[in-house]
Structures are given as C-alpha cells and as structure tokens.
Amino acid sequence: NGVPTTVGLELGVPTVHRTVVDFGNLDHAATTPALTAVSEAVDKVQRRYGSVHRGAGYTSRLTTSWFEQARDEVGSFVGARPDDEVVFTRNTTDSLRLLAHALPRRTSVLVFESAHHAALLPWPSRRTTRLPVPASAHDAVSLLDQALERLGDTGPRLVVLTGACNVTGDIWPVAELAEVARRHGARTVLDAAQLAPHRVVDIAALGVDWVAFSGHKIYAPYGAGALVGRRDWLDQAAPYLPAGGATHTVSHRHIRWQQGPARHEGGTPNAVGAIALATACATIAANRDAVEAHEAELLGLLRAGLAATPGVHVHHVLGVSPDSVGVATFTVDGYAPSLVSQVLADEHGLAVRDGRFCAHLLCETLFDGDGTAVRASIGLATTREHVQRLVSGVRRLVEQGPALAYENTSEGWVA
Ligand code: PMP
Numbered sequence: 001n002g003v004p005t006t007v008g009l010e011l012g013v014p015t016v017h018r019t020v021v022d023f024g025n026l027d028h029a030a031t032t033p034a035l036t037a038v039s040e041a042v043d044k045v046q047r048r049y050g051s052v053h054r055g056a057g058y059t060s061r062l063t064t065s066w067f068e069q070a071r072d073e074v075g076s077f078v079g080a081r082p083d084d085e086v087v088f089t090r091n092t093t094d095s096l097r098l099l100a101h102a103l104p105r106r107t108s109v110l111v112f113e114s115a116h117h118a119a120l121l122p123w124p125s126r127r128t129t130r131l132p133v134p135a136s137a138h139d140a141v142s143l144l145d146q147a148l149e150r151l152g153d154t155g156p157r158l159v160v161l162t163g164a165c166n167v168t169g170d171i172w173p174v175a176e177l178a179e180v181a182r183r184h185g186a187r188t189v190l191d192a193a194q195l196a197p198h199r200v201v202d203i204a205a206l207g208v209d210w211v212a213f214s215g216h217k218i219y220a221p222y223g224a225g226a227l228v229g230r231r232d233w234l235d236q237a238a239p240y241l242p243a244g245g246a247t248h249t250v251s252h253r254h255i256r257w258q259q260g261p262a263r264h265e266g267g268t269p270n271a272v273g274a275i276a277l278a279t280a281c282a283t284i285a286a287n288r289d290a291v292e293a294h295e296a297e298l299l300g301l302l303r304a305g306l307a308a309t310p311g312v313h314v315h316h317v318l319g320v321s322p323d324s325v326g327v328a329t330f331t332v333d334g335y336a337p338s339l340v341s342q343v344l345a346d347e348h349g350l351a352v353r354d355g356r357f358c359a360h361l362l363c364e365t366l367f368d369g370d371g372t373a374v375r376a377s378i379g380l381a382t383t384r385e386h387v388q389r390l391v392s393g394v395r396r397l398v399e400q401g402p403a404l405a406y407e408n409t410s411e412g413w414v415a
Contacts, residue, residue: 024376161208
C-alpha cells in the first residue's frame with residue numbers, strides 16, 4: 001500500500017521503518033529494513049554534515065565528533081579491547097578484503113568450505129587451506145585442530161571463522177575454535193555478518209583477533225560496515241585506499257601515512273553510514289533480550305510448522321545444531337526452490353530467498369539437484385502472522401500445487 005509504517009511497537013522490540021508495500025519480510029538474512037531510531041539519526045545528521053577530519057570548520061568538527069563517537073559505539077558493541085582498532089568499511093566483504101590486504105607476507109590462511117564467499121575468497125589462494133564442511137560442532141573443532149597440527153608453525157597463520165551460517169542459521173562454536181587456533185599460535189577473524197544482529201558478539205570473550213560485520217544486516221541502511229580488532233597488522237600494511245585522509249604528510253620525496261583507522265579509510269568517509277551503523281548497534285544492544293525472545297518464538301513456530309509439513313526438509317550444517325539464529329532453510333519434494341520462492345511472493349505476499357546464498361561449496365554439500373534451497377529468515381519486521389502465512393502457503397503448495405500455473409522458462413518461473 002506504499003504508506004510509511006513502523007513495525008515492532010506491538011512486539012515490544014525496536015521498531016523498523018518501512019515505506020514499502022506491506023509484504024511479510026522473511027528475508028532478514030539478506031538485508032534488514034532500517035530501524036526507526038536509525039532513520040531518525042540519519043535524518044538529523046544529513047541536514048548538517050560536513051567532511052570528517054578536514055580542518056577546524058564548523059561542520060567538519062561537528063561531523064568528526066559524531067563520526068568518532070560512532071567509532072566508539074561500534075567498538076563497544078563488539079566488546080573491543082582497549083588496544084583494538086575500529087575501521088569503518090563498506091560491509092563485511094570489504095572488511096575481510098581489508099584484512100586480506102593487510103596480511104603479513106607468507107601468512108597461511110585456513111577457512112572452512114562452508115564459509116560465505118566473502119570469507120572464503122579474499123585470501124591468497126596459494127597459501128589458503130580449505131577445510132571440509134564439518135558434520136557437527138565437535139567435528140569442526142577437531143578438523144581445525146588437525147589442520148593446524150599438520151600445518152605446523154609456518155609463520156603467521158590466520159583462521160577464518162563464521163559466527164552464524166548464512167545458509168542454515170547454525171551458530172558455530174566460535175570460542176572453542178578460537179581457543180584451538182590460539183593454542184597453535186594462529187590468529188582468528190570472525191565473520192559476524194549473521195551473528196551480530198542476533199546474539200552478543202564479544203571479541204574478548206570469544207577470544208578472536210578481528211570481527212567483521214555489515215550495517216545493512218543489523219537494521220542500518222547499505223554502505224557501512226566495520227572491521228574491529230588488533231592494530232599491528234593493520235598499522236604495518238600499506239593503506240587500503242591511498243588517498244586524502246590516509247596521508248599524514250606528502251612531500252616530493254616522501255609520503256608519511258596515518259597510523260590507526262584513518263590509514264585505511266582514504267577518501268571522504270561515509271559518516272552518515274557510520275552514524276547509522278552505530279545507532280543500529282546501540283539500539284540492538286539495548287534491546288537484546290527482546291530481540292532474541294521475538295526471534296526464538298518465531299523460529300520455533302517456523303521450524304515446527306515446516307517439520308510438520310510432509311515433503312518439506314529443513315537443513316542444518318552442524319547436524320541439528322544446539323543453537324541457531326532465526327533462519328530455516330528448506331527444500332520441498334517435487335518443487336524447485338525458485339518456484340517455492342515465487343509462489344510465496346506472488347500468492348502469499350512473502351519475501352524469502354532462494355538460491356545458493358553466496359556459499360556454493362556448502363550448498364553443493366547440503367542440497368540435492370542444482371544445489372539450491374529456500375531460506376526464510378526472521379527479524380524485527382517478521383510477525384507471527386507472517387510465519388503462519390508461510391507455513392500454510394508451503395502446506396497449500398504441497399497439497400494442491402500452485403494456484404497459478406507457472407512455467408520454467410529461460411527467464412525463470414513465469415506465471
Ligand atoms: N558473511 C556472511 C555470513 C553473510 O551472510 C554475508 C552477506 N550475505 C556476508 C558475509 C557479506 O556481507 P556483505 O554483503 O554485507 O558484504
């Protein structure tokens with residue numbers, strides 16, 4: 001209906017701002033609508049902002065103070081230690097790419113094949129060991145232990161960890177894996193893109209060296225993410241974007257680069273994005289219990305409803321995981337995932353995602369056929385009614401087939 005609405009008031013959780021047609025949003029693992037608090041913060045700053053760290057002019061000073069406060073808030077959101085650095089980036093992909101850029105020479109990298117492509121692909125291929133998709137949390141710990149044992153003390157080593165799986169929602173045993181890495185003298189980076197919106201991420205408690213995450217998955221708009229963690233590799237690396245802001249002084253003979261986050265934040269930084277990200281972090285942190293309770297209730301309903309529907313299979317990566325964020329990924333016997341997704345959209349007004357979720361190696365292992373599935377993911381814009389509508393929509397499809405006739409053409413499924 002196109003009318004601006006806020007969702008969440010009746011749920012007792014932070015409200016999200018929506019100005020789009022009132023569909024049932026079960027696609028939060030892809031991206032999330034902005035929180036009302038975030039829209040308001042963005043509205044406020046974009047009336048007055050100037051360029052960050054560009055002299056003593058009024059708007060620059062004002063925006064710089066907002067930007068640096070945002071940095072502190074993002075750091076505390078992930079429990080940054082006093083020596084940790086918070087670098088603003090575009091998103092998780094950019095954060096991990098920045099760390100890949102900063103690896104000391106001859107760093108060996110270990111990563112599970114189940115990782116999202118953003119965490120699987122940025123590392124130098126000759127020095128990267130891919131670990132197979134584990135069958136359980138316990139299996140993951142022993143696979144990593146054995147791989148590090150085989151590798152030996154070959155110099156710098158980095159283990160890439162995933163907080164929560166973007167395909168199945170499984171929460172990984174991050175603290176145990178980080179402990180194994182530490183025992184072998186290796187460092188760790190945590191891809192927290194799917195974990196940070198749903199659970200507390202505490203860099204010190206988890207014992208990881210870096211955390212990467214995206215604003216647009218935690219109820220801020222697109223365009224801002226962060227890499228938080230140890231500063232030594234980052235300070236020793238060449239600037240990620242050699243440009244204004246990253247330079248201390250430039251003379252004919254010598255360039256002196258900044259130390260600290262500015263070294264890798266060349267160009268005019270996305271101050272509005274950083275403030276939006278920080279506002280989202282602060283709002284979610286202040287409402288953690290309500291957010292978790294809302295998601296847990298709906299996930300229980302969703303999984304139970306799908307499990308009780310004949311011909312529907314809900315998938316997991318770490319076995320039937322003890323803990324999971326609000327994701328149920330499923331396949332339906334006899335129906336292509338893309339058709340299920342289209343029927344849910346066109347006949348029931350529900351947004352889900354189908355495909356291989358930028359994790360092709362994992363999907364190949366988990367799903368038959370073309371390696372695709374349907375992912376329903378819960379967040380603050382999801383209501384109980386949306387979940388009920390999804391379960392009954394899938395049930396109706398299984399029992400009666402699609403209401404409209406769809407044909408699989410080169411353009412996709414066409415009604
Ligand atoms: N890691 C995981 C687990 C993800 O789910 C995603 C986004 N789908 C990313 C990394 C990449 O995030 P972004 O696209 O915001 O860079």
